[in-house]
Amino acid sequence: MTMPAPASTATVDLAARFPDVVQLDARPDYTGFIVEKDSLLEVAAAIRDEFGFDLLSSVTGVDYAPDKMEVVYHAYRTSGGPGLAFKVQIPRIDPVEVPSLIHLWPGVDLQEREVWDLLGIKFSGHPDLRRILMWEGFEGHPLRKDWKEGFYEEDVKPFKSRWPQGKFAMAEDLNPFGDNLTFPKNFDPEKWIPEGEALLYGALARYTVENEDGISSDRIVINMGPHHPSTHGVFRAVMTLEGETIKGLKPVLGYLHRNHEKIGERNTFLQNMPYTDRLDYFNSMTNNFGYALAVEKLMKIPVAERADYIRVIVSELSRIQNHLVFIGTLLNDLGAMYTPSLYAYEERELVLDVFEAISGSRMMCNYYRFGGVVRDIPDDVMQKIKDLVYERIPPKTDELDRMLSENEVLLARMRGIRMINAEDAVAYSITGPVLRAAGVPYDIRRADPYGIYDRFDFDVAVRYNGDLMDNYLIRIDEIRQSLRILDQAIRQIPQGPINSQKPAYQVRVPAGEAYGRIESPKGELGFYVLSNGKPNPWRYHVRAPSFVNVTALEKISVGTKIADFVVLLAMFDMVMGECDR
């Protein structure tokens, strides 16, 4: 049985270094430090440079209605170890304003825009503070506690209208606008002038440039997406081109913004579990893991020993199928239409068969419960897992490797095309395979082990060129390392109960905050869960690797050819469900 890791504040004493402006967060079961707003930049610089927390992993806001708001930062060291949380509190009077950290950590760019969009906290000094998930002109900031959407029914679930007098009614019939809509009083749609995208295009580089000979030439603006076969979902990139070279680029997100966090704050803790499946819909097994970790930390409950092993087994299987699909779709983007991806999907189907047999669903597994998992792995399925791990996946991975890695076309397209260097990757808060391919051996399974990952012997896959080829090869390396972990887990798995708790549909979660993070196949997946002792979380934030990684897209793409952009984008292995949430 493993107890959840105690919420650690690392070993630094920030309050001693800045006695006047920093205090320890003394609320029970809270961790970290509260920093005065005016000294945030100074303290943050010290955190980065003196204390060595070089990776600012997550930025989010909390609305402590009615009196104050808070911005929460989580910083980590790429050399490993526990993290440091620091917070800024501001009175909840508009305009709520906090200094932006973008000049210290450029990786906060999109996250600060998200906090502005959803919570209405302004970041002074941010050069391009536009809405990101919703559109310009949208009314209100949805994650504020006093903001209500069209289909608002009650603050928390379960709704009272469902039972015992649960007369069926469509939500549409209950809304004055007859749909999921809400407009301000006396709104006149005919007089509405859409804000359009002037701000977006204004944020891009200039349209007309003059070269040294005095000849002025126009730049072309290209919109790629949201409907484009190579954007892996509904991602949109707007770029200005000079010839074929990208001169400016802005990602446009929010086309799959499903209001995960707002719905998550209304759900009970248990009800959020199946919603996490739909974040990164390739890896519901790892998504569940992160959320379960966060809530178990809050509840301070141990995880059953066997369940811990099962969690590792399903997570690593999930990582394998994710990387296989990544390789398949990457080759699609490179023009090798279908064949590699068809082969990759075959192995994926076999892994999904295992998931279906143990959890019931191929993709949306909903397999974890607080304290363990929902169902044991029966012997016949265990045999199937062994077959896959020992007999099926290794030769098939080798086959894929043999088929692709020496292919001259592939080499010509990928070798030597730089993605990002180590320094920039850390500054931009990139995590996951892209960071490791740039030469930073940062893997949360090793750097800050969760679950029982500290018991396994495996190497952190790392490559040093930082080019596209390395980004591709590191996925194959990771598949092989996952197979190593699986081998050990299958041999060591004990018999026993699969949950330390009794099955219950209402769980008691004491007040406090927890940040549970795991190494998902895409990078660091973090869940920031805040409980006030009620059955529903007060704040539920997902630090999605796809979303944070895409911050660096502009930095990476500017200066490259547009044909390479498709491949650069593919390397992030984005999933829009997680990116837009």
Place this chain on the structure above:
Amino acid sequence: MYGKGILKGLGVTWKRFWDTYTEDIAWVLRGKKRYYTEEGVQHRSSKDQKGIFTVQYPEEKLIQPEESRFLPFLVYNKLPDGKREILCTSCGICPKVCPPQCIWIVRSNDPVTGRPIPEPTEFYIDMDLCMNCGYCAEYCPFDAIKMDHDFEVSSYGRNVYDMEKLLKSSEYYKSIRPLNYEREEAARITEAEAKKAKEAARAAAQAAKPANPPAAPTA
């Protein structure tokens, strides 16, 4: 040599293509049918699969594991007189635990006693909200709501299921989830026996009572 890598890769695809036919021949030599049989489908979903991977739906179907879940349904027992005994008692756990809140239950009261009638008066599930998470089946204390295996439910209109559409017999449930059914049945039998034993004990105690009437209070 330039092009060696490409040739190597093409060799892999060629082998895949070829494997389908060698396997076909091997199955013929073994005197077995590879297509349109359960054995064939099973083999094509196993580690030994080679060459063709396709399961030709709708002629062949993938073998669904027992735990597989799609849409929820309500279970009823067929009584000998042809009536249906609905297992649901309108206890309200499934609408409470349902994450997207897609279950509506109307529970009515007995006009005479004023106490709630167990059988639901109305039971609606909006399948256009349902996320197939399986919580309703997992937390139902009466084994009254279960997850279905049937996925061929597409329609020309929206899918709001009322009780008539949701009800399926316990025989059907047994046919799709034999192991679960057995386990639940065994639990029900032990529970019934325990109840019976308890009742018998109480009856025995009561029967024993007149034999030992409480001693009359003496003055």
Place this chain on the structure above:
Amino acid sequence: MDSETFNLPQYEIPEDLRHAVAVTTLDRLYNWGRRSSVWPLMFGLACCAIEMIAAQTARYDMARFGMEVMRPTPRQADLLIVSGTVTKKMLPPIIRLYNQMPEPKYVVAMGACASGGGPFKEGYNVVAGIDKFLPVDVYIPGCPPTPQALIAGLIKLQEKIDKQTIKEASWYKRKVKDPNYVPVPILGPDLIDPRRTADIKAAAAQKE
């Protein structure tokens, strides 16, 4: 389709000609051609799109139904599979794609989200069902529908195509205005459906 299903039952064909001759109607031939070459738009929205891709891959192989040619451009597509949650922000591009598709065109709402909003229906950025804007032909429940369920739904669509007749096909009729044209919604303080501006104005005036 073999000659058995091609033949009209009322015509007796001599035994020796049965494999060479078929008597059928133009409708049947026309629909057989259309139902066997439904080209979907290569258009994925969310989780269901992954199952749609899986349905294209080796195990399920939609090519067996003549549906393997996924067209990235709407100009060459017959079928819009709305595979996933439709958000308000994404709705205008979807409507534009639909309007650009040539007739005859079909819409399949794949999964709970596309059919009626799904688990995310209560969200502020989610459209509760694509059928509020587009005429949906087949609804496939499930979250997500498995690839087999998707294929079952597409077979249902084929049945629908079989029932249509060339005589009443709206796409050959001369018309001034395309009856299937859907005005593109506007992103305002919330989503504005141009067909409903009067309603919205009236309801907004009533709001306290």
